[in-house]
Amino acid sequence: MSDAMVGAIAFVTLLTIMVGARGIRVARTPDDFMVAARQVPPGINAAAISGEYLSAASFLGIAGLVVSQGLGSLWYSVGYTAGYLVLLLLVAAPLRRFGAYTIPDFAVGRLGSRGLRQVATALVLVIGWFYLLPQMKGAGITLQWILGTPYWVGVATLGVVVSCNIAMGGMKGITFVQCFQYWVKLCAIGIPAIVLLMATGHDSARNLAPEQAPVFPQAMVVSLPQATDFTLPAATRVTVTGLLNQHEFRGQAVDLCACRYAAGAGTRIAFGAGAPVPVSLAMAPASAQSWDSPLLSTGTNGAHPLAATYGVIIATFFGAIGLPHILVRFYTNPDGEAARRTTLIVLLLLSTFYMFPAVLAVLTRLHAPELYLSSDSDSIVLALPSLLLPGLPGELLAALVAAGAFAAFLSTSSGLLVSVAGALSHDFLHGGVTSFRWCAIAAGAVATVAALLINRFSLALLVGWAFAIAASSFCPLMVLGIWWRRLTRVGAGAGIVVGGGACLSAIVATMLGAATSGWGAVLLGQPALWTVPLAFTVMIAVSLLTQRSLPANVNQVMLRMHLPEALSRQAYQGTPRP
Amino acid sequence: MCLAIALAATASFPVICALVPAVGRITVAGLPLTLIVLGFAFYPVFLGIGWFYNRQARQLEARFTDLVDPARRPPDV
Numbered sequence: 181m182s183d184a185m186v187g188a189i190a191f192v193t194l195l196t197i198m199v200g201a202r203g204i205r206v207a208r209t210p211d212d213f214m215v216a217a218r219q220v221p222p223g224i225n226a227a228a229i230s231g232e233y234l235s236a237a238s239f240l241g242i243a244g245l246v247v248s249q250g251l252g253s254l255w256y257s258v259g260y261t262a263g264y265l266v267l268l269l270l271v272a273a274p275l276r277r278f279g280a281y282t283i284p285d286f287a288v289g290r291l292g293s294r295g296l297r298q299v300a301t302a303l304v305l306v307i308g309w310f311y312l313l314p315q316m317k318g319a320g321i322t323l324q325w326i327l328g329t330p331y332w333v334g335v336a337t338l339g340v341v342v343s344c345n346i347a348m349g350g351m352k353g354i355t356f357v358q359c360f361q362y363w364v365k366l367c368a369i370g371i372p373a374i375v376l377l378m379a380t381g382h383d384s385a386r387n388l389a390p391e392q393a394p395v396f397p398q399a400m401v402v403s404l405p406q407a408t409d410f411t412l413p414a415a416t417r418v419t420v421t422g423l424l425n426q427h428e429f430r431g432q433a434v435d436l437c438a439c440r441y442a443a444g445a446g447t448r449i450a451f452g453a454g455a456p457v458p459v460s461l462a463m464a465p466a467s468a469q470s471w472d473s474p475l476l477s478t479g480t481n482g483a484h485p486l487a488a489t490y491g492v493i494i495a496t497f498f499g500a501i502g503l504p505h506i507l508v509r510f511y512t513n514p515d516g517e518a519a520r521r522t523t524l525i526v527l528l529l530l531s532t533f534y535m536f537p538a539v540l541a542v543l544t545r546l547h548a549p550e551l552y553l554s555s556d557s558d559s560i561v562l563a564l565p566s567l568l569l570p571g572l573p574g575e576l577l578a579a580l581v582a583a584g585a586f587a588a589f590l591s592t593s594s595g596l597l598v599s600v601a602g603a604l605s606h607d608f609l610h611g612g613v614t615s616f617r618w619c620a621i622a623a624g625a626v627a628t629v630a631a632l633l634i635n636r637f638s639l640a641l642l643v644g645w646a647f648a649i650a651a652s653s654f655c656p657l658m659v660l661g662i663w664w665r666r667l668t669r670v671g672a673g674a675g676i677v678v679g680g681g682a683c684l685s686a687i688v689a690t691m692l693g694a695a696t697s698g699w700g701a702v703l704l705g706q707p708a709l710w711t712v713p714l715a716f717t718v719m720i721a722v723s724l725l726t727q728r729s730l731p732a733n734v735n736q737v738m739l740r741m742h743l744p745e746a747l748s749r750q751a752y753q754g755t756p757r758p
Numbered sequence: 759m760c761l762a763i764a765l766a767a768t769a770s771f772p773v774i775c776a777l778v779p780a781v782g783r784i785t786v787a788g789l790p791l792t793l794i795v796l797g798f799a800f801y802p803v804f805l806g807i808g809w810f811y812n813r814q815a816r817q818l819e820a821r822f823t824d825l826v827d828p829a830r831r832p833p834d835v
Binding site for chain 1: 764765768769771772773775776783785788789790792793795796797798800801802804805807808809811812815816819820822823826827
């Protein structure tokens with residue numbers, strides 16, 4: 181669309197590769213290569229965690245979802261942040277003291293079972309790939325929107341850049357890259373939000389009034405980039421140039437009723453001030469509840485919003501603990517106390533970031549309601565700056581947003597790919613650096629191909645599903661593993677398989693369109709609601725039945741996780757951590 | 759306990775809004791209460807709970823270290 185945006189994306193990508201390349205010289209031993217040698221100070225580590233965590237869903241998805249589905253979608257951003265609070269309260273320090281750097285390592289170290297490692301590794305792959313898909317989709321639609329390239333070009337570009345970068349750089353490079361990416365992302369969403377807020381003022385809050393459809397704040401001509409079906413909430417008189425309901429108009433005034441219309445590509449419709457805003461099919465809310473409702477209806481076609489809201493709350497609050505690419509970062513803290521401090525800083529960094537998608541969404545609703553007609557939910561953040569701020573400033577802001585969006589795809593998919601490739605090469609191939617490189621390329625290729633098939637699901641929904649799987653498999657493993665000494669390997673395995681399997685099946689069923697209304701849609705579309713309690717129950721019940729397989733060193737392991745470092749140094753004098 | 763407070767603070771909001779729909783319709787200075795609570799107000803609460811928990815955990819661990827072996831007490835607490 182503009183040279184500035186293309187330049188910005190190329191700049192971020194090149195800088196990422198260069199900062200990553202700096203790491204190659206530093207990374208010498210395989211151990212350095214896998215985890216950045218445990219010498220990262222909390223501030224940098226926290227920024228790296230946040231940089232890795234803030235994905236396409238946070239950057240593009242949430243604001244778009246809020247605009248199209250209502251304020252209830254903000255539960256996603258609240259939940260993504262609260263996930264770190266739960267992580268801080270339940271697992272941060274013990275996990276660091278334990279010393280494992282992947283979830284399969286934790287499972288083996290805590291419960292001493294090889295079989296469990298295979299199960300955990302398989303699930304790391306499932307969650308990792310699931311989480312990679314929305315990043316790829318984000319890249320696809322961003323390049324589509326900026327350059328007009330087909331969807332697959334963006335997907336393939338991201339896949340190639342990330343796979344090659346990881347195959348060359350390993351984790352040392354990635355820590356600096358991730359830290360840098362957080363600040364890129366914060367600037368890229370914060371600066372546009374603040375500038376646009378100041379540029380537009382806050383004179384009219386009309387479109388925020390409860391239970392009211394949005395109206396155009398002033399007379400406005402909307403041109404449609406592609407053929408669009410839309411519905412109008414109330415009758416109005418407009419001027420149309422182009423194709424509408426298969427009639428060719430040349431600037432005539434037309435009376436539109438409150439019903440559905442089909443406009444051709446390139447049609448321009450002029451609305452008067454105060455006219456109701458038409459909503460395209462792509463932006464139509466899933467439920468009839470009002471826009472300002474605090475409940476959420478994504479993924480369930482608007483059925484039982486209260487239950488769906490709790491589904492998202494459970495998935496996001498407890499999902500962060502079980503994300504495979506996050507745990508590695510806790511290993512890079514020097515001790516448990518530093519792990520807690522790092523997590524608190526992460527909480528601060530995430531809170532700061534997540535205020536801005538809400539601001540952008542409200543600005544869209546107030547001042548650029550034409551995006552309800554001319555955009556789709558995931559492109560709103562990209563389209564907003566040049567609409568609200570015409571000329572060069574708007575273009576520069578748009579370039580900044582595009583750069584930030586690309587930073588989001590690059591950083592999250594890098595972190596995920598490291599985990600997936602690490603799990604593949606370490607647990608299935610027993611290989612060193614070379615096998616890690618090939619696994620990175622293979623895993624990237626699989627994600628790229630899969631991403632071509634999931635274009636129709638919204639970004640925040642896809643990421644929410646990855647959280648749901650993590651919350652119903654690894655979260656009970658970590659929480660019970662750390663706080664309950666009677667957990668057995670059979671119980672843990674059963675809980676992971678039943679919880680994760682049930683959640684995955686529900687999501688696949690929803691993707692295939694199994695249930696579209698009523699409780700079926702809620703239970704399949706937001707499965708965390710029942711699969712998380714199910715996983716905990718199974719894990720506890722089966723453990724209680726198999727107490728004979730309790731690992732012999734359980735007391736020693738529990739002690740290591742919970743003893744402050746000042747004492748454990750005494751208890752384990754001279755013994756290096758595994 | 760911190761977890762209970764955090765969960766109660768956040769998870770009660772949807773129920774309150776569902777039981778008393780009027781809460782969802784409150785506006786403050788033209789902005790819906792939902793926007794203020796979900797968009798901004800939760801974050802300081804999370805940070806406060808996290809900060810409090812960190813302080814408690816550090817003090818508890820220092821007291822415990824002191825109890826077991828006073829010589830190893832970290833000097834800064």
